[in-house]
Amino acid sequence: MSALPDNPANALHGWRLRVYTIIFEADTRAGRWFDQVLIACILLSVAVVMADSVPALGAHYHRAFQVAEWIFTVLFTLEYLARLATVQRPLRYATSFFGIVDLLALLPTYLALLLPGAHALIDVRVLRLLRIFRVFKLSAYVVEYRSLAHALRASRRKIVVFISGVLMIVLVMGTVMYVVEGPENGFTSIPTAVYWAITTMTTVGFGDITPRTELGRFFSSAMMLLGWGTLAVPTGIVTAEMAAQRFSSPTTLPTPTTRTCHECLTEGHLPEALHCHHCGAHLPPWQHEPGGQGHP
Template identity: 40%
Template sequence: MSQDFRFLASPRRRCYALLFEHRTRSGRRMETFWIVASLLSVFILFFESSATDLFPNTPNILWRFGLAEAAFTALFSVEYVLRVFSSPRKTRYPLSFFGIIDLLTILPMYIIWLIPSFGTATDLIVLIRLLRILRVLRVLKLLRYMSDAGILWRSLMRAKRKLGIFFGFVAIILCLFGGLMFAAEGGQDGFTSLGTSVYWAVVTLTTVGYGDITPHTAIGRMLASVLILLGYSIIAVPTGILTAYMSQELEKGRAARSCQTCLHSGHEIDAKFCAHCGAVLTSEKTQPIEK
């Protein structure tokens, strides 16, 4: 850091400790504050969507919800700026998963403020709703404060190739059965296009079965029966793959917890005392999700 900006080093370290480190008392208090703020903003969003029905005798209820949303937007904007300011590498946090989530949750209000014509253009009502619903992504901010979520994240990263191969195989099956059903039904009874037929295959393979499109020919019903049985057969495959990697991650965590007194290992991740000699276990640093 240059001499001109060296006076910012101490505030940056303080901001980093408050926003990224949660092992200190002040860090835990800040963590609790952001969790409550994120949950409260999401709850208010759900109430806002049905405000006129819940509060029929309050004519300016939407204006009050707008003020609350403006306050939350300002609060999370300050958080985003401080995180960028305190991040050791300026491009790492904005381009990370949580950096993008934090940016997306504050953009809707700014877009509506900067382009007020959105509020009067009836053909853009879908876009307005999409921008407002983006605020629901604030619930993903909670993952930052869930240490055990790192186990799931690392398991997904380790299993991504196997899961990718599995979902590629499923996509081939869906396209194949969708094409066969389109040919068997001859474009009748709802199977008017290949895309619609693949949609039916997705619904059937996942055993949802909406019933909006159903085959009426003998060959079509036979294909549907095979696809349903196939869906029951492969639905547990991704669960088994992910469970296997999660078990490996949990075993790694247990192996890392060893007693400093008797050197006995294999303790649970949240264990506080040694199961062999009763000594106090030192806390191990868990591997957090990339922030």
């Protein structure tokens, strides 16, 4: 993609650039401290909600839990507004994955004013811990995550074919079990029988529906054995793709940083990168501490 034209009027500078570097990047000391404090607050806020759901604790400390919950919500609200105020394109951030997660982390507390009990949904804040990969310099894990994502994307057609085959098997076996067992043994309809076939083939086996006849048990045993075999298929597909990718890629990969593009908010650029690898926009100078992550 061609580089986006630079607009000096919209370029970040002054306090917006400083706050942006602290909030969105973690290669400076202030940025690392900010994200570490943020992660601690997320963990504490989730712990408060979980503790409040325990009857013994909620009965004695409900008021304290409510106060703590509102304190965390106000802090996260200020953080969310600061993110909107410092990015070049607030709407793009608000509709991004992390932007939506950040907003969902705020809404339950406010919704609880109208819908009691909605505050329990605050546990969605745990998704914000995905930032831990860049805060604690776990760049190697990010590279492995991208490798796994690439393997899944490369093998998606094979997985779709496999799932289609499994769906046909459970549909046929569910229909057979509906005919063999019948409504009197719990197989009240073909969809119910297909549900049984899925739980049996995936080796989950809830036990709420079980075959009663000898022929039904025979088919059930065959489904269980078939389930053991099918578990290895998707694993082998993805593993083969990962092995092929590992042999075709260099043994050592450059370490990405938390440097983000001001246009599209994509991070993971190399220290020497001049343009965004996603949208092609010009990258600002890399803000970092000497000897920090990605520093040669």
